[in-house]
Amino acid sequence: MEDYIIFIFGTIISCLINTVIVFQIIEERNDRMYHNNLLYFLMKAGVFIFVVWVNWLNSPFLNIIIWMLSLILVNLTLYENKNKKSIYRIIEVIMSILILTICETAGVELLDYIFWKLGIQVVQPIMLESMEMTFSKLFVLIFYYLIIIKVWKNDSNVTFTRTQCLIELIIIGFSIANLAVIISVITKVTSKTERILILVNMGCILLADLYFLYFARFVEENNQLKVKLKLLEQQSVLQYEFYEEQEEKYLESVKIFHDVDKHLRMIESMYQSKEDELAITYTQKISQMLMPLSLEEFTNNPILNVILNDKRKIANLHSIDFRLEIGAVDLSFMEPIEVTTVFGNLLDNAIEACDLVPANRFIEMRLDKYNDFIVVNLCNSTSPIGQWCAGKPVSRKGKNHGIGLMNVEQVIKKYNGSMVLGEENKIFSCKIIFSL
Numbered sequence: 143m144e145d146y147i148i149f150i151f152g153t154i155i156s157c158l159i160n161t162v163i164v165f166q167i168i169e170e171r172n173d174r175m176y177h178n179n180l181l182y183f184l185m186k187a188g189v190f191i192f193v194v195w196v197n198w199l200n201s202p203f204l205n206i207i208i209w210m211l212s213l214i215l216v217n218l219t220l221y222e223n224k225n226k227k228s229i230y231r232i233i234e235v236i237m238s239i240l241i242l243t244i245c246e247t248a249g250v251e252l253l254d255y256i257f258w259k260l261g262i263q264v265v266q267p268i269m270l271e272s273m274e275m276t277f278s279k280l281f282v283l284i285f286y287y288l289i290i291i292k293v294w295k296n297d298s299n300v301t302f303t304r305t306q307c308l309i310e311l312i313i314i315g316f317s318i319a320n321l322a323v324i325i326s327v328i329t330k331v332t333s334k335t336e337r338i339l340i341l342v343n344m345g346c347i348l349l350a351d352l353y354f355l356y357f358a359r360f361v362e363e364n365n366q367l368k369v370k371l372k373l374l375e376q377q378s379v380l381q382y383e384f385y386e387e388q389e390e391k392y393l394e395s396v397k398i399f400h401d402v403d404k405h406l407r408m409i410e411s412m413y414q415s416k417e418d419e420l421a422i423t424y425t426q427k428i429s430q431m432l433m434p435l436s437l438e439e440f441t442n443n444p445i446l447n448v449i450l451n452d453k454r455k456i457a458n459l460h461s462i463d464f465r466l467e468i469g470a471v472d473l474s475f476m477e478p479i480e481v482t483t484v485f486g487n488l489l490d491n492a493i494e495a496c497d498l499v500p501a502n503r504f505i506e507m508r509l510d511k512y513n514d515f516i517v518v519n520l521c522n523s524t525s526p527i528g529q530w531c532a533g534k535p536v537s538r539k540g541k542n543h544g545i546g547l548m549n550v551e552q553v554i555k556k557y558n559g560s561m562v563l564g565e566e567n568k569i570f571s572c573k574i575i576f577s578l
Contacts, residue, residue: 249281469510
């Protein structure tokens, strides 16, 4: 009876961990079809109970087949992914089960090797099974949270901080230390009470690992959402500033056109009075008033024209030599806000970098099409960049800055483009390629 209870307890813990991990993989890579949380809770509970029952049959091959078939059915009926074909989603489920199975097998083999290396031989079969289950599941948790999540991630923009990795390593380290203690005393366990206490201890180790590793990941996902929120806020600010500038220009034009009839009558009266030179001077002043309202057309994209005119005006105010070489480029594949995000952020960063340079300030941007590629080359003078991270310069403004460049990177990745940043001889360069 005691052995049967221990077997049931171990099976429940094992199936619970597998169920949690597998559904984490499915929900990370797919979207729920329905918004009923109770439906998905009952579904997960049903799958868990079903696989527990299958495990009691003590047939490893049947266990794997049932796992695959039930999870494929759930994945195709209750989840969706518009960017992937069903066959790829089926392959992902099969790969997930196989990876977990391999990890469990590796954990058991590793424990057997440790027992052999330490010369531990006299271990009761039920305790050996419990140790193998605990060690294999711990190996699964380590491999999943420290390797699989970070390598097999669905969102390439998701990053993992050192703090998160350190917390995960500490949690795993404590668990390994506890198991090491259990291994050292397992041959001395003889009574029923001691066996049950050790079993409960091992189960608590696994459940604690599962909870704390999941919690650490949840906290990091929350941080990622905060970063994405800052990205959206930065985009909104850019859009708001753009429309605010257009409103100012509109109000200025309204003022000028409100008095245009008076100006025309004044010029007419000057010519009638033979005051030609005064009329010409007056006309030139009106022309200067209208000058800020006129836009030079660099491209066929009206948004980009506004941005380039605006940034050139700012550069001139900052004593920055602003050079443009624009070819026949069609940017209609990009949304207006995306054009603002890419070129507005890059040129703002270039102006800020030039402001830190005492002399020889310049910004040079080239935009052209080469075969099936649109290429953007942006260079600007800069002070030496002291620190780089993941191919990007670390913002001098400190924490929570550098959001603009992250926004630019997101837009580029959306259109399967690439961006390379560099700095040489106090010249910062940004090269972007869009594949058409």
